[in-house]
Amino acid sequence: MASHQLLVAPPKALLKPLSIPNRLLLGPGPSNLAPRVLAAGGLQMIGHMHKEMFQIMDEIKQGIQYVFQTENALTLAISGSGHCALEAALFNILEPGDSFLVGVNGVWGQRAADIGERIGAQVHPMIKDPGGHYTLQDVEEGLAQHKPVLLFLTQGESSSGVLQPLDGYGALCHRYKCLLLVDSVASLGGTPIYMDQQGIDVLYSGSQKVLNSPPGTSLISFSDKAKNKIYGRKTKPVSFYLDMKWLANIWGCDDQPRIYHHTTPVISLYSLRESLALIAEQGLENSWRQHREATAYLHERLRGLGLQLFVKDPAIRLPTVTTVTAPAGYNWRDIVNYVMDHFDIEITGGLGPSVGKVLRIGLLGCNATQENVDRVIHALQEALQHCPRNKL
Amino acid sequence: MASHQLLVAPPKALLKPLSIPNRLLLGPGPSNLAPRVLAAGGLQMIGHMHKEMFQIMDEIKQGIQYVFQTENALTLAISGSGHCALEAALFNILEPGDSFLVGVNGVWGQRAADIGERIGAQVHPMIKDPGGHYTLQDVEEGLAQHKPVLLFLTQGESSSGVLQPLDGYGALCHRYKCLLLVDSVASLGGTPIYMDQQGIDVLYSGSQKVLNSPPGTSLISFSDKAKNKIYGRKTKPVSFYLDMKWLANIWGCDDQPRIYHHTTPVISLYSLRESLALIAEQGLENSWRQHREATAYLHERLRGLGLQLFVKDPAIRLPTVTTVTAPAGYNWRDIVNYVMDHFDIEITGGLGPSVGKVLRIGLLGCNATQENVDRVIHALQEALQHCPRNKL
Ligand SMILES: Cc1ncc(COP(=O)(O)O)c(C=O)c1O
Ligand SMILES: Cc1ncc(COP(=O)(O)O)c(C=O)c1O
Numbered sequence: 001m002a003s004h005q006l007l008v009a010p011p012k013a014l015l016k017p018l019s020i021p022n023r024l025l026l027g028p029g030p031s032n033l034a035p036r037v038l039a040a041g042g043l044q045m046i047g048h049m050h051k052e053m054f055q056i057m058d059e060i061k062q063g064i065q066y067v068f069q070t071e072n073a074l075t076l077a078i079s080g081s082g083h084c085a086l087e088a089a090l091f092n093i094l095e096p097g098d099s100f101l102v103g104v105n106g107v108w109g110q111r112a113a114d115i116g117e118r119i120g121a122q123v124h125p126m127i128k129d130p131g132g133h134y135t136l137q138d139v140e141e142g143l144a145q146h147k148p149v150l151l152f153l154t155q156g157e158s159s160s161g162v163l164q165p166l167d168g169y170g171a172l173c174h175r176y177k178c179l180l181l182v183d184s185v186a187s188l189g190g191t192p193i194y195m196d197q198q199g200i201d202v203l204y205s206g207s208q209k210v211l212n213s214p215p216g217t218s219l220i221s222f223s224d225k226a227k228n229k230i231y232g233r234k235t236k237p238v239s240f241y242l243d244m245k246w247l248a249n250i251w252g253c254d255d256q257p258r259i260y261h262h263t264t265p266v267i268s269l270y271s272l273r274e275s276l277a278l279i280a281e282q283g284l285e286n287s288w289r290q291h292r293e294a295t296a297y298l299h300e301r302l303r304g305l306g307l308q309l310f311v312k313d314p315a316i317r318l319p320t321v322t323t324v325t326a327p328a329g330y331n332w333r334d335i336v337n338y339v340m341d342h343f344d345i346e347i348t349g350g351l352g353p354s355v356g357k358v359l360r361i362g363l364l365g366c367n368a369t370q371e372n373v374d375r376v377i378h379a380l381q382e383a384l385q386h387c388p389r390n391k392l
Numbered sequence: 393m394a395s396h397q398l399l400v401a402p403p404k405a406l407l408k409p410l411s412i413p414n415r416l417l418l419g420p421g422p423s424n425l426a427p428r429v430l431a432a433g434g435l436q437m438i439g440h441m442h443k444e445m446f447q448i449m450d451e452i453k454q455g456i457q458y459v460f461q462t463e464n465a466l467t468l469a470i471s472g473s474g475h476c477a478l479e480a481a482l483f484n485i486l487e488p489g490d491s492f493l494v495g496v497n498g499v500w501g502q503r504a505a506d507i508g509e510r511i512g513a514q515v516h517p518m519i520k521d522p523g524g525h526y527t528l529q530d531v532e533e534g535l536a537q538h539k540p541v542l543l544f545l546t547q548g549e550s551s552s553g554v555l556q557p558l559d560g561y562g563a564l565c566h567r568y569k570c571l572l573l574v575d576s577v578a579s580l581g582g583t584p585i586y587m588d589q590q591g592i593d594v595l596y597s598g599s600q601k602v603l604n605s606p607p608g609t610s611l612i613s614f615s616d617k618a619k620n621k622i623y624g625r626k627t628k629p630v631s632f633y634l635d636m637k638w639l640a641n642i643w644g645c646d647d648q649p650r651i652y653h654h655t656t657p658v659i660s661l662y663s664l665r666e667s668l669a670l671i672a673e674q675g676l677e678n679s680w681r682q683h684r685e686a687t688a689y690l691h692e693r694l695r696g697l698g699l700q701l702f703v704k705d706p707a708i709r710l711p712t713v714t715t716v717t718a719p720a721g722y723n724w725r726d727i728v729n730y731v732m733d734h735f736d737i738e739i740t741g742g743l744g745p746s747v748g749k750v751l752r753i754g755l756l757g758c759n760a761t762q763e764n765v766d767r768v769i770h771a772l773q774e775a776l777q778h779c780p781r782n783k784l
């Protein structure tokens with residue numbers, strides 16, 4: 001037996017205690033944890049295959065069916081962030097060579113297109129500048145031209161602040177034998193969505209936005225049409241971790257005895273369960289109203305500061321994440337840093353195609369209050385007074 | 393605008409409070425959370441791109457370098473469970489057509505082979521019955537025959553209870569221009585491993601075993617040889633979520649400014665940081681000794697009950713997860729259920745090829761104590777007395 005020695009010493013930084021600052025998270029997400037979610041995060045482990053855990057998973061499924069407004073049996077939480085849910089959707093629905101139509105009006109469509117290419121789909125991006133959205137006519141042209149098996153749209157384009165309308169898109173896709181995949185990571189719970197009534201075939205969302213849960217899990221659901229595409233595949237999905245047939249089993253969606261697939265994130269699932277319980281108690285319509293009202297108040301106060309909303313048409317403004325045109329004469333980074341350094345409040349700049357164009361302010365879940373609007377407006381006002389201004 | 397209605401009501405089960413039973417988790421993992429890890433789970437969110445979070449991530453990297461005994465710069469945590477880390481390894485190292493040699497002596501090799509096939513590698517399984525391990529000669533035969541770019545071995549085969557020796561395997565692989573990938577999910581912290589000294593090119597582990605953290609994150613590190621293979625790829629990895637070039641950036645391993653990739657599981661990373669801090673404080677050698685002693689005591693007490701260890705050769709018995717030959721005349725399920733129902737203690741049956749052959753008892757991290765051994769032995773003793781016995 002070779003003799004080895006410990007050559008790497010215990011790191012000094014780890015011998016200091018963990019200390020976490022207080023932050024009001026008013027960026028595009030993650031948001032702060034609701035108190036009940038916070039409490040769930042401090043609970044002790046049980047096994048991922050214990051019956052109590054399966055009960056919690058069943059409750060999560062029902063909670064997702066409620067927030068998605070769907071009766072789909074194939075509804076579950078993914079053990080990963082929003083991008084992981086997007087990959088779960090694309091890996092399971094698309095096979096190499098499949099035609100994939102993607103609305104790219106910000107960073108999320110770019111990411112969907114990137115993933116589609118990695119797995120060998122024929123990707124057809126419909127590119128629009130940040131701030132743009134897709135009309136039924138835009139979509140019909142793409143469907144007619146590319147005969148896709150799947151269309152990707154982002155309901156809440158959090159990089160641009162656009163709310164994509166969804167009425168009529170499902171039926172239109174189905175006329176062209178195309179499935180509709182919608183990203184509601186930044187919009188779910190903040191604005192209406194009706195998966196079944198709107199004919200959405202695959203819908204996913206995140207835990208760390210309106211739901212006020214920790215990042216690390218995400219929600220997904222598949223219509224019968226989408227499920228048939230998955231169960232009729234000729235090739236296995238590239239990922240075992242995200243293989244929907246395995247996940248369907250462990251989430252009790254296939255009426256078979258559950259068998260171990262991977263160790264599910266037990267504690268994160270406690271938190272997600274509590275998030276869904278909170279929104280079930282509040283009621284979706286009340287949650288939508290809370291976001292509409294808080295964001296309307298934010299918009300009014302922003303105008304009061306002389307700032308402009310980046311999305312001109314009020315009908316397509318996202319009621320969760322607001323984009324403000326980056327104030328002329330300032331470096332947007334100075335403003336973001338000022339608000340963080342002096343007030344411990346997070347707001348952010350743009351992302352991907354919207355970098356440099358916007359500031360982003362999110363009012364998500366329990367953070368969507370008039371008091372928080374007053375706090376961030378006060379901070380912004382000070383930032384605009386004190387940040388260096390270029391006199392051009 | 394179409395008019396929609398809420399047709400799915402808030403689920404009744406979610407209107408009840410969350411309640412979690414007390415369980416002593418002495419299966420093959422997950423384990424119970426250490427008190428300090430539990431406390432970290434109850435902390436409030438900060439942003440995934442805040443400087444304090446990057447500091448925590450840097451501390452996690454150093455902690456992983458310590459427990460892996462490596463100086464590899466490309467060392468980080470994956471935002472998913474052990475299987476997700478395995479996929480991160482295979483997706484990034486293998487390209488379609490690459491020859492991949494896999495030690496399949498239990499379920500983990502089966503899973504590695506399955507994933508290799510999904511991404512189009514030429515998979516060459518070396519199949520052994522549960523309880524088997526790979527000698528240097530076994531491996532050399534496989535290397536000579538299949539000229540693989542990558543060999544997969546499991547250090548702690550938790551489905552069979554086997555400890556795979558690792559001295560000499562790295563050098564042997566390198567002589568054949570093959571990289572060595574090792575799964576240490578069930579063994580890390582419980583038994584020595586020296587990534588650099590043993591010439592391991594890719595090493596991964598889990599959070600929920602000896603580290604006593606919640607499941608949902610995993611640890612991974614790549615040698616320079618492995619990194620060169622990744623950076624010299626002709627094709628992109630199939631996954632964006634697990635693309636190591638992106639992850640290297642967000643984890644500060646590439647000396648570039650960090651850019652948003654996905655929202656990292658902030659709270660789970662707090663917990664992981666605390667787990668690594670605990671083992672840094674205790675010292676690896678003390679942790680190894682704790683597992684060796686607790687497990688030796690367990691073995692002695694099991695023999696006292698007249699039970700047999702499944703792995704005959706003491707030199708290859710895993711000091712974290714013990715496999716006991718399923719006691720003749722009993723249904724193993726009755727025993728597992730008795731121990732759970734009467735004592736709230738988890739032990740499990742086999743997994744994959746070892747189902748029906750073994751009972752598995754894990755002593756992981758803070759659970760590896762003499763007191764816990766006494767508790768599980770008492771529970772087993774009662775189970776053996778009270779469970780139905782077939783008189784064949
Ligand atoms: C609309 C939208 N889609 C997808 C994502 C990606 O989610 P995650 O960062 O959890 O991977 C986000 C995150 O901000 C988002 O806002
Ligand atoms: C040796 C080994 N490898 C891999 C895994 C898979 O890890 P996870 O269940 O976290 O995906 C396990 C989990 O039990 C394991 O024991």
